[in-house]
Amino acid sequence: EKHVIGMEQSISRQQQYSLVFDHIISRYLFERIVRVFVEFYPRYSFSDVAGQIVKRFRSIQDNYQSIFPTTVYRFSKQSITDNEVVLTDTGEKPLFR
Numbered sequence: 001e002k003h004v005i006g007m008e009q010s011i012s013r014q015q016q017y018s019l020v021f022d023h024i025i026s027r028y029l030f031e032r033i034v035r036v037f038v039e040f041y042p043r044y045s046f047s048d049v050a051g052q053i054v055k056r057f058r059s060i061q062d063n064y065q066s067i068f069p070t071t072v073y074r075f076s077k078q079s080i081t082d083n084e085v086v087l088t089d090t091g092e093k094p095l096f097r
Contacts, residue, residue, distance in 0.1 A: 011073075015087050018073040018094070026096040053096050064097055 005016045034049045058064060072094050076086040 010084050011087050012069075014067060014069045015073045015089075017067055018069050018071075019075070019087055021068070021097065022072040022094045023074040023090075026094065030096050050095060057097050061097075068094070068097065 005013055005020075030050075030053055034046055034053070037049060038044050038046050061067075069089075070093075072090045072092045073087045074090055076088040078086055080086065
C-alpha cells in the first residue's frame with residue numbers, strides 16, 4: 001500500500017493527483033511537447049494548444065474540480081525520512097486543467 005494514491009498517510013489523494021498530472025505529466029511532458037509544436041508550427045500559439053489540452057482533459061475528467069486541489073503540488077526539497085513522501089504546494093495555477 002506504500003505510495004499508492006489515496007493510501008499515503010501524510011498526503012491527500014488530491015495532492016497526489018496534482019503531483020502526477022500537474023507536475024509530472026503536464027510540466028515534463030505536455031509543456032515540452034507544446035513548446036516544440038508551436039516552434040515548428042508558429043501559426044499556433046502556446047495558449048491555443050494548451051487550451052485544447054485543457055478542453056480535452058475536462059471532457060475526459062468531468063469531476064476534476066472535486067478530485068484535484070486548486071494549486072499545483074510537487075515533491076518538496078526537504079530530505080525524505082522514513083521513506084515518507086513530502087509534497088509542497090507551489091501556489092501555481094495548473095496549466096493544463
